[in-house]
Amino acid sequence: MQLKLRIRRHKEGKSWYDSFSVPYEEGMTFLSALQKIKETQDETLTFRHFCRAGICGTCAIYINGFPKLACKEQVLPYLLDGEEITIEPLKNLRVIKDLVVDHEVIPKKMKELSLWISENKENINIDPEVSKYIESSADCILCGACHSYCPQILEEDYAGPLFFAKLYRFSVDPREGKKQLRKLQALSGRLYHCLSCNKCNNVCPKEVEPATLIRKLMLMDVDSA
Ligand code: SF4
Ligand code: SF4
Ligand code: FES
DSSP: OEEEEEEEEEETTEEEEEEEEEEOOTTOBHHHHHHHHHHHTOTTOOOOOSOSSSSSOTTEEEETTEEEETTTOBSHHHHHHOSOEEEEOOSSSOEEETTEEOOTHHHHHHHHTTOSOSSOOOSOOOOHHHHHHHHHHHTOOOOOHHHHHOTTTTSTTOOOHHHHHHHHHHHHOTTOSOHHHHHHHHHHTTGGGOOOOOHHHHHOTTOOOHHHHHHHHHHHHHHHO
């Protein structure tokens, strides 16, 4: 069986698509298919990866219009369709080369919002329900999939799903000392401009459920008003 890929290329301000055909190997992921192309057909093909285990978040790409982790996504179900599969870089982030995008906006924004516990209180009992959501938000691997798929992200000042998920975490974490600041950050990030479309929930590979956490942030804001 041959896997047919149509890959968006980008170099020095020019973009185009190249088609490749790769022999299927059992258990093949999109990352291993890209590596096979690089090794055997086009060594200039550029993509990012590190852990190969769904942990580092660096390999996120678009596969047939949906953001996925290349190292986790198996090619077999796509292969059975028999159609050429379109591979593109994440949207809403600047493309550096081929499938590599500039992730720098993410740590930069995290720094701007001081997304770390601002007061380290120890020996605090955390309610299991609260703990569940703290852990869920902490599972975020900063892959950018939700950011790239959110229709609101192009609105200036809209913080976006992954930052709202983090702000929710700090809003409920009893160890956090600046909860009022987190609320203000969420509001200035245009919390209420979220369309509640759930697209971020649907594409998150770690089940962080940013849209659910955004609705919880809204409820907390209403309850405290
Ligand atoms: S639910 Fe809100 S944050 Fe999530 S994708 Fe839709 S608009 Fe973006
Ligand atoms: S919330 Fe999910 S989709 Fe968004 S960056 Fe984190 S892990 Fe990726
Ligand atoms: S290579 Fe680390 S998540 Fe895919």
